[in-house]
Amino acid sequence: xxxxxxxxxxxxxxxxxxxxxxxxxxxxxxxxxxxxxxxxxxxxxxxxxxxxxxxxxxxxxxxxxxxxxxxxxxxxxxxxxxxxxxxxxxxxxxxxxxxxxxxxxxxxxxxxxxxxxxxxxxxxxxxxxxxxxxxxxxxxxxxxxxxxxxxxxxxxxxxxxxxxxxxxxxxxxxxxxxxxxxxxxxxxxxxxxxxxxxxxxxxxxxxxxxxxxxxxxxxxxxxxxxxxxxxxxxxxxxxxxxxxxxxxxxxxxxxxxxxxxxxxxxxxxxxxxxxxxxxxxxxxxxxxxxxxxxxxxxxxxxxxxxxxxxxxxxxxxxxxxxxxxx
Amino acid sequence: xxxxxxxxxxxxxxxxxxxxxxxxxxxxxxxxxxxxxxxxxxxxxxxxxxxxxxxxxxxxxxxxxxxxxxxxxxxxxxxxxxxxxxxxxxxxxxxxxxxxxxxxxxxxxxxxxxxxxxxxxxxxxxxxxxxxxxxxxxxxxxxxxxxxxxxxxxxx
Numbered sequence: 001x002x003x004x005x006x007x008x009x010x011x012x013x014x015x016x017x018x019x020x021x022x023x024x025x026x027x028x029x030x031x032x033x034x035x036x037x038x039x040x041x042x043x044x045x046x047x048x049x050x051x052x053x054x055x056x057x058x059x060x061x062x063x064x065x066x067x068x069x070x071x072x073x074x075x076x077x078x079x080x081x082x083x084x085x086x087x088x089x090x091x092x093x094x095x096x097x098x099x100x101x102x103x104x105x106x107x108x109x110x111x112x113x114x115x116x117x118x119x120x121x122x123x124x125x126x127x128x129x130x131x132x133x134x135x136x137x138x139x140x141x142x143x144x145x146x147x148x149x150x151x152x153x154x155x156x157x158x159x160x161x162x163x164x165x166x167x168x169x170x171x172x173x174x175x176x177x178x179x180x181x182x183x184x185x186x187x188x189x190x191x192x193x194x195x196x197x198x199x200x201x202x203x204x205x206x207x208x209x210x211x212x213x214x215x216x217x218x219x220x221x222x223x224x225x226x227x228x229x230x231x232x233x234x235x236x237x238x239x240x241x242x243x244x245x246x247x248x249x250x251x252x253x254x255x256x257x258x259x260x261x262x263x264x265x266x267x268x269x270x271x272x273x274x275x276x277x278x279x280x281x282x283x284x285x286x287x288x289x290x291x292x293x294x295x296x297x298x299x300x301x302x303x304x305x306x307x308x309x310x311x312x313x314x315x316x317x318x319x320x321x322x323x324x325x326x
Numbered sequence: 327x328x329x330x331x332x333x334x335x336x337x338x339x340x341x342x343x344x345x346x347x348x349x350x351x352x353x354x355x356x357x358x359x360x361x362x363x364x365x366x367x368x369x370x371x372x373x374x375x376x377x378x379x380x381x382x383x384x385x386x387x388x389x390x391x392x393x394x395x396x397x398x399x400x401x402x403x404x405x406x407x408x409x410x411x412x413x414x415x416x417x418x419x420x421x422x423x424x425x426x427x428x429x430x431x432x433x434x435x436x437x438x439x440x441x442x443x444x445x446x447x448x449x450x451x452x453x454x455x456x457x458x459x460x461x462x463x464x465x466x467x468x469x470x471x472x473x474x475x476x477x478x479x480x481x482x
Contacts, residue, residue: 046419046420046421046434047417047419047420048404048407048411048420048434048437048438048441049408049411049438049441049442049445050411051411051412051417054408054411054412054445054450054452055411055412055452057445057450058412058450058451058452058453059453061449061450061451062451062453074446074450076442076446082442114459114462115453143412143413144412144453
């Protein structure tokens, strides 16, 4: 901790460097709370305040959800340097395997509040290790979708998590692009490597097609007339993904979240209602009912439920470890 | 229902603006100018709605110093560039916004400072619920299979 910022915050060591600013660890001197402080690079005068900054702050300032990173404050110092204060979180995703539910809840919350994230990647998901809570961060690419976007800016979404409709140059895209990214993240979590990883856009598309099958007019009406639909592609048939994933949940993920046709792709809300998550929910509901009927037993039942949930997630992790090691 | 309650947070009653004659004149001039620039660059209708929304919210706040004649022009430039950055994919440089017989021309640095003042005055709430939010919400309910309604909206 070296620099004092605005009387209220102390600036600590650098914990991350992004394209648009540097993130420091910091301390709120009033509450003794550890925070993350994102410092903007000095603004380029020609363009004024960067659009990523405007979008990120304006989106986050109106969102309050446990699975979205919390923006605490926006401050400036006397030298007209601007800082955003976030809650501090540990940055590690790969260790945690049963966080899909949280990611999906966060995504669904965004979609419900008419916000598309557009840049969901493992780097943008943060974890609070103590509470095992996942939070979605980095809304620099996000936008409100009151209005369909005409021209598409190709920088949006790191290529490995980009949905095929974007790669093919579809003039319209929707919240389905976030679901595709989540599907890719789930696959990566299980396999410890990217499911689709092409160096260029075309190679990436070929990789997607070789696993998911080449889309045609039957599976995705209108696909062949999209601007970047590559001509003369071999007709790939969908691989039996279940062999790759070998897990019911990931079978579901690949079949529905990684559905090529955005119109048929599952929504975040429906994915949350999927059988895999329903089991969990039913347990929670049951638990609630019980507590209403029998308030004294509340704690006991809750503990039992926690144990059941823990054992479920434990077996899940075991399966995953076995899979990744063979 | 949540749209309506959210709209109230960032919506101004006409009365605030109507009560002041000189403010109304300044507003009319600025809005006219904003509309001309938007036509010049071919921005979408949502950009227009946002720019005017920011402008109205800012001039009815305490940060707005009405004595200075160039003030409303500077605010208009800043609001327009903010709206474009929130909504458009291609955004011109700050200096290039000052087309269509802009009465005063400001340095980029000045505009940037005004952008920051507008952002902090509006508490960074740059995605208000607009009439278009309701149109979008209702059209979605129809559940059209084609993208016809999107094409219609683009032509607005």
